[in-house]
Amino acid sequence: MNGPSAIVREASLLRRDRGFLTWVVVVLALASIAVLSGLNEVSHQRATLEKLLAADREDREDALAKQSDWGSAAYYSFHLTYDPPSDFAFAALGRRDQDPWKHRVRMLALEGQIYERDVGNPVLALIGRFDYAFFAAFVLPIVLIVLLHDLHASERIAGRHGLLVTTAGNASRPWRMRAALRSAAVFFAAALPLLVVSLNSGVSLLISGFALCALFVYVAFWTVLCTWIAAWERPSAVLLANSLGLWMLLAVLVPAAAKVTIDRLAPVPAGADITLTQREAVNDAWDLPKAATMDAFIERHPEWAEYTEMSRPFEWKWYYAFQQVGDQTTEALSGAYRQGRIERDRLAALVAWLSPPALLERVFQRLADTDVRASLAYEAEVRSFHAQLRAFFYQKMFRERPYDQTALKSLPEFAPSGVAP
């Protein structure tokens, strides 16, 4: 009754179980739809970026051609910054629906620009897309629950339970094998589309291998949980209700409670305070003595200390100095806003261990580089690009270099990380 022959026998039983086969086909179909719609979105995002890059360059060149001094050149030229989707992003679109992944910035105070949100339709972001991470983390466990909850109970109703237990010699062995076979079939149906598309879109073996391992462990976890509940001597309705209750606990209640708690534990300043502070600082500068602005500016940029002399009432170097001082004034607040988000994400990563669905989704988003960390990293890239832009123009303005269109050819260009400049 044991060994390979038993597996073959169980497998041939399963092959005739039409209800089960239907579920396997459904899983295969859903997994395929998930990866394909993810791929479609990623290619749409890539096409959008391509269009934007061309339009952005054209707009900038057009704007620059009309200028006759460095200050106006900096004022009128915008630069596209962006975070292109990774190869694995199709599997977990993650934050990309809610957080901006593209901006157009210029050399004015960055705090007034970086919180702009060019994101898609909020109605769609609210519901969320059907991506693979969502399918695997939230839908797949319910399929397993439906398939596994009445393994025992159905045999009990059919009156074969006692017989099966006696002939197997071990009370749990036949059910374990049955459960394992069913889960294995579900795992393969779910994994196949992911594997095929990953290999096809050039995802590194390390990433796709890790994703499949995570999926395997996740399916195994739910299989153990379901078979544990299925072994209770209760009617199948109670077993199903309990399994679904457990799903709700792990997929919804723990994350929801954790979210509320974390957001309270790690507060972030109100966004309005950041932008209001920044605006006050920038605008007050017009009425302050120029030295006040320049002194604050020199604290950060001692290399320009000898060039702050102004011969005219309005000079661009002073204008951009107070833009920078505006950012400096907001630093504490915007740093707290960033730190708060980092802290919230750190706590969420810890708590996710209590909620396997949230954990799996986070693992996929990490692999796809579409998580909060990726959003923050992109924001850091925008900041560093903006700093380069400032460095470029400060050279020209403080040293009072004559305006030269050809020098603008060497304007810094934004290069997203992971993409060779």
Added chain:
Amino acid sequence: MSKIFLVARDEWRYWGRSKLALWSTLLFAVLLVVTAVLTALRMEHERSERIHHQAEAEETFLSQPARHPHRMVHYGHYVFRAPSPLSLIDPGLDPVTGQSIFLEGHRQNSAMFADSSASADLGGLSWLTPALIYQLFGPLLLILLGHGAIVREREASTLVALQAQGVRGFDLVAGKALALASAILVLLLPLGVSALAAISMGESLIAAFALIAIYFLYLNIWSLLSLLISVLLQRRSSVLTGLTAVWLFSTLLMPALAVSNTTREFPLAGKIEVDLAMLEEVRKLGDGHNTEDPAFQKLRADLFNRYNVNKVEDLPVNLRGVVATEGEAKLTETMNEFADRRMAGELRQASLLNRHGWLTPTLAVARASRSVSGTALETHQRFLREAEAVRFDFVQGLNKVHAEELSYVDDINRNSSDPEVEKRSRVDATNWQVLDDFRFETASQELRIENASGSVLALTCWCLLLAAGSVLFGIRLKP
């Protein structure tokens, strides 16, 4: 008729004895109450915070010292979207849309700071609200309560006895449906309490009642569905498995699939993309900072003719202010045209999505609930439009001051190093009164209910169809 009531009363007695029914109802109620309290606290905090920020922003603007008027155009202003009272039940789009906009001359900025961007990310279902609990987990509870209604009697062979006593199939189905409907009313009590809280914050009675009615309709769809499957299938376990599968498809899968389908069918260009296309057009309009811009030559000639002068300095108005006014008006026209196009695209996507409401009542109820709560896409777009109106008004108000209160000669000497001359390029702070108070109000109840009507129609059709099915198969009920 009395038989129907007897059947219903019996069902309540059965629930009273069933541990499964009791425990799941209790858990549902606890979850609901806790979520309702937390959501109410959060939204109330948001509401008072934003109203406070709005007042603060207005105060700062008005308290600015004497300045060159165009400086105030760039100093700008902030508006905040205060959430509607019913958002304590269904916050809807509030957390995923920016809640404030910076208004300044020559630009339409996007709404900044969405709660969802700063909050801890723990998966798609972690943002629990009372609305979401009714939409996703209410059905699950009704499945647990309703799935056994008929099939239980069949499995226990009590169906024969009942029919022998003259209880017809119709009485049985109607009685069970009545029991479930009354259970739904009890389940809606927490919603009623939240609605009362919203009414105390100024919500209209009709809108609050409409919201409760929408959820009543929606939950009845699920009780009738449970009943129908319970009539049709022979075994209790297959009834439950089948209903779980239906629940999985209509609450978790279909809405997400509908989103993917909508974006594939009708992709929408983002704001930057639209802005870049717009900039191409704007370049033709001329720069409102530059009186020499060829785009304003005709305006200048007209002014010279009208006032019969031939020097800018002799004009009774400040040409720079007039040009700024004209430039802003033309620019705004173009910006609005593109913004309108983008918003129409969003609405088109939303209506494509809503069409899927005929496939799953969950999408239909979510849409109806957001509309009535005043947290739907229409609300956010109205916020953007009202913000734009405020922007245009105060910018043009300042431009008018620029044209009429400041002489051209003083204006072009605004950067003079002589403090006296520089001072003459500033206008008095009383001119900042051009800014109107802004309070974002909830739309009228009629409009909100009208926006929900399509989805309510879908829900009603679902309900009628399932009721007809239950009755049809109920009267042919065989033991």
